Amino acid sequence: MHLDIGAALGDDAEPGVDEGDLDDLDEQVAQAHETIAAGRENDDFGYAALNLPEETDTSVIREAVEPVADAEYVLTVGIGGSALGAKTVTAALADDPHRHVILDNVDPEHVERTLSDLPLDDTAINVVSKSGTTAETLANFLVVRAAYEDAGVDWTELTVVTTGESGPLAELVAEHDLPRLPVPDGVPGRFAALSSVGLVPAAILDVDIEGLLAGASAAADGLGPSLYDSPGYAYGAVCYALEEEGAAVNAVMPYAERLEYFAEWFAQLWAESLGKEGRGQTPARALGATDQHSQLQLYRAGPNDKMVTVVRPGERAEVPIPESEHDSLSYFAGADLGQLLDAEYDATVASLAEAGRPAVEIELDELDAEGLGELLYAMEAATVLVGELADIETFTQPAVEWGKRAARGLLSGEETEETKTVAQRPSYRID
Numbered sequence: 001m002h003l004d005i006g007a008a009l010g011d012d013a014e015p016g017v018d019e020g021d022l023d024d025l026d027e028q029v030a031q032a033h034e035t036i037a038a039g040r041e042n043d044d045f046g047y048a049a050l051n052l053p054e055e056t057d058t059s060v061i062r063e064a065v066e067p068v069a070d071a072e073y074v075l076t077v078g079i080g081g082s083a084l085g086a087k088t089v090t091a092a093l094a095d096d097p098h099r100h101v102i103l104d105n106v107d108p109e110h111v112e113r114t115l116s117d118l119p120l121d122d123t124a125i126n127v128v129s130k131s132g133t134t135a136e137t138l139a140n141f142l143v144v145r146a147a148y149e150d151a152g153v154d155w156t157e158l159t160v161v162t163t164g165e166s167g168p169l170a171e172l173v174a175e176h177d178l179p180r181l182p183v184p185d186g187v188p189g190r191f192a193a194l195s196s197v198g199l200v201p202a203a204i205l206d207v208d209i210e211g212l213l214a215g216a217s218a219a220a221d222g223l224g225p226s227l228y229d230s231p232g233y234a235y236g237a238v239c240y241a242l243e244e245e246g247a248a249v250n251a252v253m254p255y256a257e258r259l260e261y262f263a264e265w266f267a268q269l270w271a272e273s274l275g276k277e278g279r280g281q282t283p284a285r286a287l288g289a290t291d292q293h294s295q296l297q298l299y300r301a302g303p304n305d306k307m308v309t310v311v312r313p314g315e316r317a318e319v320p321i322p323e324s325e326h327d328s329l330s331y332f333a334g335a336d337l338g339q340l341l342d343a344e345y346d347a348t349v350a351s352l353a354e355a356g357r358p359a360v361e362i363e364l365d366e367l368d369a370e371g372l373g374e375l376l377y378a379m380e381a382a383t384v385l386v387g388e389l390a391d392i393e394t395f396t397q398p399a400v401e402w403g404k405r406a407a408r409g410l411l412s413g414e415e416t417e418e419t420k421t422v423a424q425r426p427s428y429r430i431d
């Protein structure tokens with residue numbers, strides 16, 4: 001993985017990082033690295049996530065999915081960190097990513113349609129919840145179970161659950177004797193992609209999860225006391241410095257359809273970890289080249305409060321653009337769709353730089369298992385680093401938990417602090 005921060009440096013970028021300040025930033029990185037390394041050493045809460053590439057035992061995952069390994073589809077029932085990592089991995093690496101379907105939201109029409117579109121007798125159910133108490137996941141699982149029963153399919157034969165040792169989901173596991181994979185200790189869900197939380201569907205769809213972890217391990221080995229040695233730390237340090245200079249938004253724009261979900265996974269990681277104490281960049285999700293034709297206008301000419309992160313693989317499939325009889329299309333002669341996409345990428349970075357808008361480029365050698373593992377790990381390391389540099393609690397999410405408690409209270413009818421606040425919320429209707 002390679003990082004190019006050129007378009008975020010210099011006097012022209014606004015916000016920008018002064019090249020002369022990089023060495024000061026590097027000193028801050030060295031200090032933060034000491035804290036991170038000590039946290040990893042002690043397997044402290046959150047920091048333990050950076051040990052997953054070494055800790056995750058893929059043979060346990062492969063054994064747990066053995067009974068459902070022949071299923072045509074996998075239906076993940078989970079939300080947030082219990083869905084996005086899994087979808088990111090299969091979307092990027094599975095031969096047929098459509099075989100992995102996610103039920104995270106509880107939109108009733110969507111749930112009904114999803115279930116009616118699937119051959120339930122050939123669909124494994126992957127239920128994931130670290131806490132085992134998330135309302136959306138439990139409700140969806142109950143709906144899914146009922147749909148299987150209505151279709152005369154024994155859901156217990158097709159279900160794998162990843163959850164902690166206690167909680168309603170663990171109780172269901174015990175009651176129905178379902179295979180259960182543990183969630184790793186000390187790892188917040190959004191940092192758990194490289195564990196059973198994120199790897200069960202990939203294992204069922206024959207993804208090289210060992211290669212994914214090997215790529216992540218290589219990135220872990222690269223972490224050291226200098227941003228110059230680690231693309232992950234360098235990315236985090238530059239984002240931090242740009243945020244200090246006013247980049248309140250970080251638009252992540254992969255130039256690869258297979259990485260579209262990566263931007264979604266990153267958004268949770270970045271927002272939930274770093275959105276605290278009145279700070280944190282707002283992650284925006286974009287896709288190159290599609291969003292060159294929509295959002296890019298704002299990124300180049302809107303308020304000076306953004307940075308753009310572009311991501312691309314170093315190698316692409318070859319799909320030549322056929323020659324045409326029209327002179328006006330002669331500029332395609334001998335070209336390939338990948339070349340066109342790379343030209344669009346180069347043009348975007350150059351156009352942002354020309355307008356003085358910062359961009360950071362991430363290039364993977366290849367979008368294979370190793371490359372994706374490296375990317376996911378580097379982004380996790382970047383997130384942890386920014387949390388240290390900004391001196392915030394990276395691994396908590398109190399604002400999100402407030403909403404979870406409120407929703408549970410509203411459904412149960414119990415009066416709580418949260419439900420009182422909901423009842424008194426401001427309203428000014430215009431009909």
Ligand SMILES: O=P(O)(O)OC[C@H]1O[C@H](O)[C@H](O)[C@@H](O)[C@@H]1O
Pocket residue numbers: 079080081082128129130131132133134137189190272397400401
């Ligand atoms: O895995 P679960 O316990 O079901 O949690 C699912 C999600 O719930 C909340 O929204 C948390 O803030 C997320 O970080 C978490 O990923």
